[in-house]
Amino acid sequence: MDDARQNDQLGQWDRDSFLHPSTHLGQHARGEAQGRIIRTGEGVYIEDRDGQRWLDGFAGLYCVNVGYGRQEIADAIAKQAQELAYYHAYVGHGTEASITLAKMVTDRAPDHMNKVYFGLSGSDANETNLKLVWYYNNIRGLPRKKKIISRWRGYHGSGLMTGSLTGLPLFHDKFDLPLSPILHTTAPYFYRRDNFEQNEAEFVAQCASDLEEMIEREGADTIAAFWAEPMLGTGGIVPAPTGYWEAIQPILDKHDILLVADEVITGFGRLGTMFGSEHYGMKPDFITIAKGLTSAYAPLSGSIVSDKVWKVLEQGTDENGPLGHGWTYSAHPIGAAAGVANLKLLDELNLVQNAGEVGTYLNRRMKEELADHPHVGEVRGEGMLCAVEFVEDRARRTFYDPSRKIGAKVVAELAKSHVIGRAMPGGDILGFAPPFSLTTDEADRIVEATVKAVNGAGL
Ligand code: PLP
Secondary structure, three states, X not given: OOHHHHHHHHHHHHHHHOOOOOOOHHXXXXXXXXXXXXXXXXXXXXXXXXXXXXXXXXXXXXXXXXXXXXXXXXXXXXXXXXXXXXXXXXXXXXXXXXXXXXXXXXXXXXXXXXXXEEEOOHHHHHHHHHXXXXXXXXXXXXXXXXXXXXXXXXXXXXXXXXXXXXXXXXXXXOOOOOOOOEEEEOOOOHHHOOOOOOOHHHHHHHHHHHHHHHHHHHOHHHEEXXXXXXXXXXXXXXXXXXXXXXXXXXXXXXXXXEXXXXXXXXXXXXXXXXXXXXHHOOOOOEEEEOHHHHOOOOOOEEEEEEHHHHHHHHHHHHHHOOOOOOOOOOOOHHHHHHHHHHHHHHHHOOHHHHHHHHHHHHHHHHHHHHOOOOOEEEEEEEOOEEEEEEOOEOOOOEOOOHHXXXXXXXXXXXXXXXXXXXXXXXXXXXXXXXXXXXXXXXXHHHHHHHHHHHHHOOO
16 A cells, blocks of 8 residues: 555544544544654654654653654663563562663662652652652651642643642543642742732742642641642743742741652753752652653653652551552563663763753743744743743733634644644643754754744734
C-alpha cells in the first residue's frame, strides 16, 4: 500500500477507534480537528507521515529533553529488552539498571534526599507521594494531619487525587473533583493578580498571608503537606515571583507542613539547574520526577524522599511490616535502562548548562521582539521554558473572551511555519519548552515564527 493510502487508512482507524487523552473527542472523531500522525524524530525535529518536518518547540509534552533519535538510549533499551525485559521490584528485588539509576538520581538530588521510589508517570508518582505523606503522619501518631494544600493553576496529574491536586477547572469539571482532602490557595501568578495595582513584593506578601490564613482557618494540625511546582507549568508557564519561596518556606516549617516539590517538568535541568528546588532555594521533603528522567524514551517516574521522611517510613515498616504500596511496573528495567542512558547523555553533552544558556537566549529574544506588542501582556520564562500571554487591552489588562480562542489561533498560525508551540489551558498563553539541545539558531527560528504567527492571527 502506498504511503498516501496507508495514511488515509490510519486516519480513519484513528477517528474510529482511538479515544485520545486531552482531546475534543467529538471534533476528532468527526475529522473536524487537525491531528498529526508522527513517524520519526531527530534532534529538535519531528516528521509526520506526509514527510512534513516540524521544529518541536514543546519537546513532546516538555519531556524529550535530550532531543529525538538518540541512538545511545535506543541501544540501552534494546539491550535491556534482550537481556531482561522485566523483573519486579517487590520484596527487595532489583536489576542492574534500576539500582544504578537509583544511585544516579540520589547523587543528583539535594544532599538531604537519599532514597527514590520508581513509578511510571508523573501522576502515579504524585499519588505515591500522597500515600507516603499520609503514612508518615499516621506513623508519627498524627492521624488528623492529612489535608493537602496545592495552588490554583498547579498541575499535578489527572488521576483522582492528582487531578484534585491540579488547580485547573478543566481537570475538575464534570469529574466530581477536587476530592475533599485537597485545598487550593492563591496561584503565584503575578501578571494575573486580582489587584493590578499591587507590586511584586505586595503580591508575594498576599500569597503568603493567604496561605497562613488557610492554615489557621483549617488548623495546622489538619494540614499535612503543601504541593507545588517550583514554577507553574501547565497553569501558564509562570516563574515564581521574586521572594515567593523565601516567604512560603518558613510558613511550612513553622506549622510542621511537608513540602512536596513537583519537579516533573523542572527535574533534570529544564531551569538550567539539576532541580528547580535548587534554582529557587526550596527545601523539599519529597520531589516528584518523571518526564526528564528518561527524556520520555520509556515511561518512568520517581518519588525522591528526604532523610527525615525516610526515617519515619523505616520506623513504620519495622512496626507494621512491609510497605503496602507498589505497581507491577515499578522500576521497570526498560525504563530504568533508558533513565541511566539519558542521565549519562545529559552529563556528557552538557545539556543542563545548554538549557540554561540557550533558554535564557530564547527568553531574551522573545522579549525583544514581542514584549512591547499592543496585544502581548507579558513575555516570561526561566531556563528552557518560555510563554507569551495575549491580551485584548494591554494598558487595562483586559483578557480576550475565551470563545475567541486566540491562543489556539496563534498556535495554528505557528504551525504554518512548521514550529510547534502549545496553547496553554486557562488563558491565551503560547508556551514553549524545547529540548535542551536547542541551538541559538533554532531559538531564533522559534522567535521569528512566533512574531509571524502573532501577525498572522491578526493581533
Ligand atoms: N506534574 C507536573 C508538574 C506535570 O507537568 C505533569 C504532566 O504534565 C504531571 C505531574 C503528570 O505527569 P503524567 O502526565 O506523566 O502523569
